[in-house]
Amino acid sequence: MASRLGRRLLAIGAVAGMTVVAGATAANAAPAPDGLTLIATRQSLLGTHNWYQQTYRGLPVVGGFYATHLDSRTGKTEIQDGRITIKGTPAAAASYARSRAESTVTGRLAGTLMRSSEAVIEPGTTARLGWRTLTRTGHGTVETITDAVSGTTLTERNTVKEVSGSGQVFSPNPVATLQNESLTDSSNANSTALAAAYKTVTLTQLTSGVTTLKGAYANNTSSSAVTSSTRTYTYNRSQAGFEQVMAYYHLTTAQEYIQSLGFTDVNNSAQTYRTTGYTADNSYYDPSADSLTFGTGGVDDAEDAEVIWHEYGHAIQDDQVPGFGSSAQSGAIGEAFGDYWAYTMSSAVSANTTVTPLACIADWDAVSYTSTTPHCLRRVDGTKVYPGDWENEVHADGEIWSRALFDIHNALGRTQANSIILEAQFSYAPGTTFAAAANTTVTTAQTLYGTAAATAVRTAFQARGII
Template identity: 60%
Template structure:
């Protein structure tokens, strides 16, 4: 960087929080719902106190996602309790009208989306005011079963959802780093631990509480830390701290991407390690899809902005295989990594003169900078394309990161990041800056219209790119 559970294989997922509608005595009229009412019996369970009948809601013979009906019969009194979780289905014609996508095509889309082999598919109804038919395909990548919905009319992937039951844990982290959080540029690698403030956070998506492995991050460090209780409270003098930092900040980055509506932008358990490299450097290795953080100077993983920069490379590699096959594409990669650190910091950091968002890696860089604010690089520079290109990707990346920062300012964080991430899918592995900029402008036009596209174009024009 510096030059730098339980697999779910049930017929349906039962909804929660359904209203309790009635309690009444069992009579022949209430003994069992008729299948013609759009209910199919899927399970009968006997417990100490009663017998429980679970039904799946159907429409035109197809399961309605999340729709259920349950009848609980008390053994002693015969009283019946009903939970009615049926969903509204509106605007959908019967008779498979509009189904033009085959099961095989849906399976192929789900496999491409999740990276796992398909083992079950069925036609289902996605409920609501504008209900639709979709193929529900279950695949099994290495990280556990995933349910993918593929629109039965258009073939578009609607969503992909992990079916693995996840745990949560707690840990201590820097958010994003101590210089920023404490607004203190005098901290150094040799400062006593008492000088640092830590944040206690929730560690989401753990496959099990006893190790830092989950849906979006996989700790492959030597001597990985473990906890039977899911509590990972370390300080920076302990090796476990950097491992927790990596898990938390990679996970939150991917959670943010998912919140923007992207189901398949590095949607995986990203390998990372915080041990084994003693250099004051970090890197993403696309050959093995792993991020390695160095321990020279300030341990790189202590600074979330370093983590986010390296994760930016993993993001682009997942969207465009072999991205960075030209010097300008490599510079775009470095510039995007710096921008990704910038925009992730927007959510958790103050934008001050001491630690501006544009200053990347304020904490890590205390080891090799003397002035303040401490910055590895900045995203608010004045370099121009092509005159300021010098052939070094980190230097040249400052042209691209400034343009992206200006897009962010013009469109707002959310819209800008949707445009930027969506545009990546159209980049060539060896793209030039002008070509990538034009793709980004076109993406803004498609997503938000002419005004947004003109703002994006102006950001790139200001750097001489287009």
């Protein structure tokens, strides 16, 4: 399976100049060879999606992209043109050395260099030649663009996508399985109260010839990674191996579910993860390293499958659309899809009750930081409407989008809803707006399942004020 490392779209800041040309033919949709580099090709149910990095003088333009979406049935191609106009004349040579930029940035951030910096073009009022440095820190990867002439910092951002909270196997978690909102973390202790929540499962897709939790769809990179010559990984929650097994199992079953819908190219490779070493009550997906990290503060995050599925949602979208989440609204869609993915995966293994409603996400993880019941990180059945309830915070604003997906799920059922949602995401722009993504999803529903499905999807988005 093709590796996804090294092909990340440089998506920083707002994307300008996007146009969608419906009905273009494959012949006239092909981009010119100059100024574009193919970085990803993805196959969906409806066609082929090619993603290109914009370049200038052979260097990547930060945030510039171009995409073609070929409909395999009609032969027509839709184009997303996110190329950015280069204003001014960037320097052709660097007077501020790469090594100096690297040492300055990593020293300031108290981190380690992930790989050698690359030269890029940072657009703006006046485009600049810059060094793009990736620094691994205790809080994920930080991406810094340093002016290659003056040495000043042009832009800097932490690239991780986070969920607030923390996490044998539990499926999905002991609160939902036991219908008991009074359970507590008790400093990670195992207890008889949790005994009935454990479930013995089959770990599928393990790689032949290895004794670690490495397989076709998940790869455990935790420190002191558990091993077994007999491939028997039985631990309780007080042991570090438990969370490693949890992540492997729930990531693998999520990918197997995606493939059961007919998708063979949605994050279809071994997802790297670690469940040790990060002591915060938080978890994140780092697109620069294509890796999931689960924190151990409070309830260990990877003890709650809904946290695992939320973070996997980020990895799914980043694989479908390189650099996804580069704007406030697309960032909110990312958090919303993570919550929704936790909801839809949980719906297959747990009951919807008044004690533990399915719409309540991460109800085991949340016992560490909530006092009311049911304990929830967030819910996907909220009443927020755009734009009145917009707060400009991706997790809060994501509740607008996740409610729409929740309504689509209830209207069409799990299979149709998830087929539509996953298919539509192939055609989202990295910095898409709510309205553009919603309209794409409506069109996808029409194409896959007809007018009734499209109407249900449109109604769900209209109820949230999105279209």
